[in-house]
Amino acid sequence: MVERCYVPKSLEEALSIRKETGAHPLAGGSDLMVQYKQGLGITPVFPFPVMIISSLDDLKGIETLEDGSILIRALSTPAEIASFEGMPYPVRCAASRMGAVALRNTATIGGNLGNASPKGDLPQPLILLDATVVLKSQDGEREMKVDDFILGSKKTALADDEIIYAVRIPRVEYTHVYYRKIGTRRANAISKLSLSALARVEDGVVVDFRAASGAAGPKVIRSHETEDILKGHGVDEMDSLMPAVLEGWNNAISPHAMPEYRRATTRRMLEHFLSSIAAHQEGGIIE
C-alpha cells in the first residue's frame, strides 16, 4: 500500500520526480522499511510517495579528490566506507560498528544522514571533521556542513526538491585521535553514547582540538567555544585548562535519558583523551 512508488533510471529523472511529487528517496530501506512496517503479512505503508534510487550509479562510489578531501556518494554503504583506503579513523570506526553485517551492506550514508536519528552512527565523526553534505536539485547544487544540515532529532535542512548527493570530508590533520561507541551490546548494537575527539599538537602547542558527542542530545554536539579554550595553548597548560574544557563540554551536551551516565562517561572519556595528549606527545590513536 505505497501511496506512489517511482523507480528513476537516472539522477536527472530522480531530481525531476523529487521536484514534481516530493517523493522520498528509498535506498537500503533499513530505516524506512522498519519505520513504516505494518506487521506480519502486511506491506509497509508510507504516508508519502517514495522513489527507489538504489540503482542510480551517479550516487555510488567513494573517491579521494585532488585537495585530499574524500567524496562519499550517497549510496555508499557502511561496509564500503569502512574499507576505503584513507578513510579517517573515526569515520572508519563508526562505519565498521554499525548494526550487523547485513545492515552494513544495505544501509547508506545518505540514509543515515537523511534519517537524522540522534543515535545515528555516521553523523558524529562527520561533524567532528567538519564534513559537508552536497545536495542536488534541478536548480543546481549546494553544499553545507553536516552540522548545519542536521537540525535536530529527525530534522534536516533538505529542501522538498533536493536529494542528498554526497558527503565530502575535508582533509584534517591531527596527531591524536579518539573514537568510542558504547552500544547496547558488543555487536549489532544501537549506540547509547559515543564520543570522538582529535587534536593536532605541533611543537608542544595545541593547534587544533575538537570533540563530537553522539546520542547525548537531539543531535550530535560540538562546542567550538569549548574547543577554543585549548587552541593555541601549550600542552603543559593542559592540567590547568582541563577543568574549563570539561565544564564547557558538560554544559554543551543535553542528554534527556540516562543523563547521569551520559554526562559522567562523556566527562571521563574526554578527560582521558586530554590527559593522553599530555602524556603521549608523539601522538597516535588513543585507546
Added chain:
Amino acid sequence: MTRIDDRIRRVDAAEKARGEAVYLCDVKMEGMLNARFVRSTIARGMIDSIEVPQLPDGYWFISARDIPEGGRNSLVMIAGDWRCFADGDVRYVGETIGVLVGPSPAVLKALEKEIRITYTEREPAITIDDAIAVKGGPILEKDDVHCSLVSEKGENVEDVLARADEIFEETIETGFQEHVHLETNAAICCIEDGKYTFYISCQCPFYVRKSVAGLLGLQPSDIRVKQTTTGGAFGGKEHFPDVLAGPLLVAESVIRKPIRLVFDREEDMLYSVKRHPSKIVFRTGLDKDGNLLGSDIDVYYNCGAYLSSSYVVLQRGVFHANGVYDFPSTRIHGYGMATNTFPSDAFRGFGAPQTLFAIETHLDHIAAKFGFDPVEYKRRYFLKQGDETVTQGHVVEKVVLEEMLDQVARKSDYWRKTKEYARGGGRGIGMSFYNHGGAFTGNGEQSIIKAHLKLVKDGDRFTILCGQTEMGQGFRTILRKIVASVLEIDMDDVVYDNPDTDCVPDSGPTAASRSTMVVGRLAEEAAMQMKERLDEEHVEIETEYRHPDGHPWDQSTFKGDAYLGYGWGCACVEVEVDRLTNEVKVVGIWSSHDIGKAIDELIVHGQVNGGIIQSLGYASMEKMENRNGHFRQTSMSDYVVPTSMDFPRQEWGLVDNPYEWGPFGAKGMGELVFNGADAAYIDALERALDVTINRIPMPVEDIEGVRHD
C-alpha cells in the same frame, strides 16, 4: 547401533538449519482466515463501551458475548482465573477484549484501528511496592496478594534473631525477563473430522485442550491438539499458548473455517508473559564472628493480573530461597503479588533463579563485610546428603558440590585470582553455587500429572508415543537415543514425532526439567520390557509414573521432600570493567554441573552454553521496563539479548553422580544451567569496582548509579 555414550548429531538439526522445518506460520489451509487481537490499551478500568464499525462481508468480531451458554470465560491453567476475553473490566495492558477474523491481515489491522473502546480508568498497581501499598484499591477481593505460603526449619527464627550479635538486613531485586524465543507465538484452529483441532506452537499440547475446552462447555478429549515444530519456548509457550487458543476456539465455534493467529515480534514482546520480577528481603542473624545463625526471608513475586501458574512458581522460589546451604534456622514467607501488569508466567527456572540470585548475593555481601572470601564462607554451609531442606524434607542424593568447586577453581585459577585481584582494581572474579529441584514441585508428579508413555513395536520399527515436545532443547534426540540404547538398535529405527493429543498418552507437560528425568525414565522402562518381547511382531507397552517409596509430601502444609532429586551447579565468571564507560568485558566463564549423567554430551553442552549466556544477559543487559502497565521495550533492538560476541568461549565440566530414578542415571538439567551465572557475574563486578549491587539487570547506566567515585 546407538549407544548412550555416543555423541549424536541432533535428529532435527539438518531440517532446521536448511530451513525445511515447517513452523506454524508456514502452514496453509484451504479457505484459511487470519485473526487479530483487539487488546486493552489501559492497565486497569471499566469498559464503558465497545463500538465496532460495520464489518465487511467475511469479517467477524468475536468477544466474550460469543462464549455460548454453558461455557465459562476461563482459561484453565493451574488456576482458572485468567479470562479468555476481558468482560466488563480490564486488568492489564494487552488483555484480550476481542478477536477480529477475516481474510486480509491489512484489513484486520485497519478495522482494529476503527474499533472505539471507551474506559473509565482506575489507578493501576504496577510494581510489587504498589501492590503491597494496595495502590488504587484492591485488585483482588480484599488485597493484592494472589497467593502466599511459609516454610520454616530449625528454631523459631525470631528467637534466633533476638540472640544474634548482628542482624544483616538487605533487599535484593530482579527484573522482568522476556523469553525471545525465535519463533513467535502462533496457532491455527480448525475443524477436522467434526472435531475442534489446533495446530499450535507449544510446549504442552495437553495443557491447551484442558485450558480451553470449558469455553464451549466441552471436555478436553473433545478437542484435538497437534503440536507444530516449535522454534524455542523457554517457558513462554507453557501456558501462554492457551491465551491464543481460547479466543480462536470461540471464534471457530462461530465461523467454522480454519483461523490462523501469528504474533509479530512486537506483539510477542509487548503482549506476552514474562519472568516474575522479584523483591527479596533478608533479615539474617549472625554471631560476632559472622557465622550464620538463621534468616528470616520475605519473597515477593510480581505475578501480574492473574494467578495462572504463579503459586507454583512462588513455591519453587520459596523452596530454593536458602540456595545450596544448610541454614540452621530459617523462615521464608512467599507472597505472590497481584498487579496490573501482563501476567507473569513460566520462564526457565520457574521461580528458582530469583531467590537463588538473591541468596548468593546476600551471602557475598555478608562475606565481604566480615572479610571472608565468599567461596570459603559459602562452602561452610554446603548442603550434604541427608541434610534437612527448608520444607523439612531431606536431600536425597549424594551432594558433590566440593568436587564441583574444586573442578571450577582449578580451571579458573580462582584461589590465586581471588587473592591477587584487589577489590576495586577493575578486574574481578566471582563464583556462585546453585541447584534446581527436578520435575514438578511437591506432589505434582504423583497426584496431578501421572505421566504415561507408550512404546509400540511394528516389525523392526519402534514408535514412542508421549506428549513431550521438541522445542529446541533436543528432547526428540534424547528420547530416541534412550530407547535405541536400551534395545541395542539404531536410533533411525525409533520414531518419535510431534505429539497429537488424539494419538499419544498424556505424559505431562514439557516443563520443569522433567522430560528426561521422568518421561525418559518411562521410555527406558518401556524399552526394557520391550527387550523381552523382541520376537513378537506387534507389541504395545505402556508405562506409568510410580513415585519412589519413602518420600512423603504434604501438599496442605508444604512439608516433606519437595523434590526427589536436584541438579547442582557451580559457575565462575571473571570480568574486566572499563572505568571510563562501565562496559564490562567477561574474560572467562567456567562451570561444573551435576546432572546425574549426560544422555548426550553435545546437547548438554549446548544447554550449558545457552543457559549461562541467558543468565548473563538477565544479569547485565536484558532490561524490560514497565511504565503504567506498558512495557517500554518493543523490539529486539531495544530489548537486548546477548550475541556470541558478548561473552567468551566457556569452559565447562560435569561430575558423574548417577541418579537412582532417572534413565541411565540422568536428572533434569535444562533449567539448572540458567540458575547461577548471574550471581557469579554480579559477584565479579562488585569486586572489580568495589561496589554493592542489590538488583539486576545492571547495564552500564545503572552501574553508574552504584559507583561512588
